[in-house]
Amino acid sequence: xxxxxxxxxxxxxxxxxxxxxxxxxxxxxxxxxxxxxxxxxxxxxxxxxxxxxxxxxxxxxxxxxxxxxxxxxxxxxxxxxxxxxxxxxxxxxxxxxxxxxxxxxxxxxxxxxxxxxxxxxxxxxxxxxxxxxxxxxxxxxxxxxxxxxxxxxxxxxxxxxxxxxxxxxxxxxxxxxxxxxxxxxxxxxxxxxxxxxxxxxxxxxxxxxxxxxxxxxxxxxxxxxxxxxxxxxxxxxxxxxxxxxxxxxxxxxxxxxxxxxxxxxxxxxxxxxxxxxxxxxxxxxxxxxxxxxxxxxxxxxxxxxxxxxxxxxxxxxxxxxxxxxxxxxxxxxxxxxxxxxxxxxxxxxxxxxxxxxxxxxxxxxxxxxxxxxxxxxxxxxxxxxxxxxxxxx
Amino acid sequence: xxxxxxxxxxxxxxxxxxxxxxxxxxxxxxxxxxxxxxxxxxxxxxxxxxxxxxxxxxxxxxxxxxxxxxxxxxxxxxxxxxxxxxxxxxxxxxxxxxxxxxxxxxxxxxxxxxxxxxxxxxxxxxxxxxxxxxxxxxxxxxxxxxxxxxxxxxxxxxxxxxxxxxxxxxxxxxxxxxxxxxxxxxxxxxxxxxxxxxxxxxxxxxxxxxxxxxxxxxxxxxxxxxxxxxxxxxxxxxxxxxxxxxxxxxxxxxxxxxxx
Numbered sequence: 001x002x003x004x005x006x007x008x009x010x011x012x013x014x015x016x017x018x019x020x021x022x023x024x025x026x027x028x029x030x031x032x033x034x035x036x037x038x039x040x041x042x043x044x045x046x047x048x049x050x051x052x053x054x055x056x057x058x059x060x061x062x063x064x065x066x067x068x069x070x071x072x073x074x075x076x077x078x079x080x081x082x083x084x085x086x087x088x089x090x091x092x093x094x095x096x097x098x099x100x101x102x103x104x105x106x107x108x109x110x111x112x113x114x115x116x117x118x119x120x121x122x123x124x125x126x127x128x129x130x131x132x133x134x135x136x137x138x139x140x141x142x143x144x145x146x147x148x149x150x151x152x153x154x155x156x157x158x159x160x161x162x163x164x165x166x167x168x169x170x171x172x173x174x175x176x177x178x179x180x181x182x183x184x185x186x187x188x189x190x191x192x193x194x195x196x197x198x199x200x201x202x203x204x205x206x207x208x209x210x211x212x213x214x215x216x217x218x219x220x221x222x223x224x225x226x227x228x229x230x231x232x233x234x235x236x237x238x239x240x241x242x243x244x245x246x247x248x249x250x251x252x253x254x255x256x257x258x259x260x261x262x263x264x265x266x267x268x269x270x271x272x273x274x275x276x277x278x279x280x281x282x283x284x285x286x287x288x289x290x291x292x293x294x295x296x297x298x299x300x301x302x303x304x305x306x307x308x309x310x311x312x313x314x315x316x317x318x319x320x321x322x323x324x325x326x327x328x329x330x331x332x333x334x335x336x337x338x339x340x341x342x343x344x345x346x347x348x349x350x351x352x353x354x355x356x357x358x359x360x361x362x363x364x365x366x367x368x369x370x371x372x373x374x375x376x377x378x379x380x381x382x383x384x385x386x387x388x389x390x391x392x393x
Numbered sequence: 394x395x396x397x398x399x400x401x402x403x404x405x406x407x408x409x410x411x412x413x414x415x416x417x418x419x420x421x422x423x424x425x426x427x428x429x430x431x432x433x434x435x436x437x438x439x440x441x442x443x444x445x446x447x448x449x450x451x452x453x454x455x456x457x458x459x460x461x462x463x464x465x466x467x468x469x470x471x472x473x474x475x476x477x478x479x480x481x482x483x484x485x486x487x488x489x490x491x492x493x494x495x496x497x498x499x500x501x502x503x504x505x506x507x508x509x510x511x512x513x514x515x516x517x518x519x520x521x522x523x524x525x526x527x528x529x530x531x532x533x534x535x536x537x538x539x540x541x542x543x544x545x546x547x548x549x550x551x552x553x554x555x556x557x558x559x560x561x562x563x564x565x566x567x568x569x570x571x572x573x574x575x576x577x578x579x580x581x582x583x584x585x586x587x588x589x590x591x592x593x594x595x596x597x598x599x600x601x602x603x604x605x606x607x608x609x610x611x612x613x614x615x616x617x618x619x620x621x622x623x624x625x626x627x628x629x630x631x632x633x634x635x636x637x638x639x640x641x642x643x644x645x646x647x648x649x650x651x652x653x
Contacts, residue, residue, distance in 0.1 A: 023518045023519060024518060026521075026540070026565070027545050027546075029550070030550070031545070168453070169446070175447075182450075182452070186569050186570075188545060275495060276491045276492045278447075281495075281523075289468045289493070289496070289497075290495065291445065292492070
């Protein structure tokens with residue numbers, strides 16, 4: 001069973017409205033074309049889909065549940081549900097995409113995989129997927145992030161990956177992407193670049209969304225089973241936007257309002273303008289001369305100055321709405337979910353909850369049914385939050 | 394035919410191999426004097442790099458030069474202002490990433506390039522498929538749009554790219570970003586593939602580090618592009634005179650191999 005078409009395909013050159021496309025050096029064009037062909041072929045092949053689904057169930061632990069959040073619901077005056085991507089293997093939704101891309105890597109006859117990572121979630125997921133299939137793996141990580149997320153560096157190394165600290169530019173996620181692209185040029189014949197979000201040149205934004213659409217497809221069915229019906233709102237955090245794209249895909253054709261929540265310091269929809277970076281035309285934080293600005297967020301996973309092109313399109317068309325929240329609200333939401341429901345969320349995820357708590361009675365009518373995409377678990381952030389909370393008191 | 398292509402075809406018809414040095418505008422305060430020195434040293438065209446925050450196709454040397462230029466406040470407009478003082482007849486070609494022009498406005502950018510005295514533009518992250526609007530804008534201001542081909546580019550695609558490239562075709566000698574290299578790379582093969590598809594002049598760049606490499610590469614192409622090797626000596630504090638000598642060393646090596 002193919003999932004193509006759930007949220008609408010881009011045109012043949014990868015455009016979602018005015019956004020997307022393929023802006024890469026000529027050396028990488030053949031690889032992008034090859035990948036597009038391989039993905040189209042695989043995604044129409046029942047044996048590939050079957051292997052992808054089987055791996056998700058046997059290795060990742062899917063389906064992840066939808067959990068009603070009764071105490072928080074009562075506090076907020078909502079009917080609140082969480083899609084538990086934090087329970088997926090490696091602790092976040094990132095693994096769904098990695099399973100798809102690693103299987104595709106093997107299918108293309110490539111033996112090595114490279115990836116960028118910010119917080120380390122995608123790096124850990126990629127190292128995990130590579131280990132499972134016996135692929136060599138190199139992960140590029142901004143030097144700043146290797147310090148912020150030191151344990152994830154060690155995790156990747158335990159999984160057999162090589163981690164390359166990136167010392168160019170701002171030494172964070174956007175520079176890790178630059179460095180991975182530079183590396184890919186040199187080794188494209190035997191190496192696949194496993195981009196971790198719905199960004200980059202066509203077919204990545206589309207392909208990654210398809211590999212993540214399992215989140216929304218499962219959640220829609222699970223809410224039905226729980227008798228919750230179609231939610232009034234579906235809320236997800238957005239850096240590049242893969243967990244949001246994945247959950248939106250299950251509700252794009254429903255009446256649910258789709259809400260993406262960005263970090264205030266990296267809000268490409270609220271503060272960005274159209275531009276080209278990392279192979280795509282999208283909304284970007286940039287100065288008056290078109291130089292890309294650095295995002296600033298306490299959450300490394302949202303520290304990206306752009307957004308996936310399909311989100312730019314969904315914002316433009318009005319089908320999805322995007323809002324920003326600040327670090328303080330996020331910390332409150334982080335504690336709130338931990339204390340009320342016994343779930344410590346990733347700081348990224350806490351952004352989505354922060355918006356919900358802020359907007360109850362305002363943008364969210366009381367009594368509304370709200371589905372939160374609980375994109376990742378907070379284990380990786382506990383040390384950082386401890387520092388931040390100490391700093392506050 | 395764009396002016397740049399008329400000039401560069403004439404270089405070839407005169408039996409001369411083209412030498413195209415690359416500079417990062419604004420990397421040093423006297424960069425315009427460096428450009429003039431390169432012309433005196435025997436350049437046939439000169440690439441003017443406009444710095445971008447995220448130079449995906451560039452290695453560490455050009456990254457560093459771009460960073461210095463940006464930190465010094467270099468912008469598209471400031472480069473234009475500084476170029477008004479330049480004293481050379483050698484054609485100047487802009488090289489930068491697409492977002493710089495897109496953000497400034499494509500038609501406006503092409504117009505400004507012309508006003509600044511530039512006659513061509515290389516935009517390495519602008520694929521042929523996305524280039525219609527840019528090519529149209531450049532067409533209105535006599536700016537030649539120069540495209541790249543790489544060792545990975547299949548024959549059919551080379552034909553497509555060559556058909557739309559103007560001035561010359563930039564053949565990447567290797568699967569790599571800009572930066573020094575000790576071997577000859579795949580330049581000869583890429584050029585041979587282009588020859589089957591097009592009579593456009595073909596210049597080879599990426600990793601041309603020494604005068605000897607340049608001479609060997611010129612033997613199988615219409616010209617060579619020298620970027621990181623030159624930028625590196627500039628970052629190390631080269632004087633105007635040093636730059637002229639550096640370029641002349643490449644000129645001499647090429648010309649000694651090909652008596653004009």
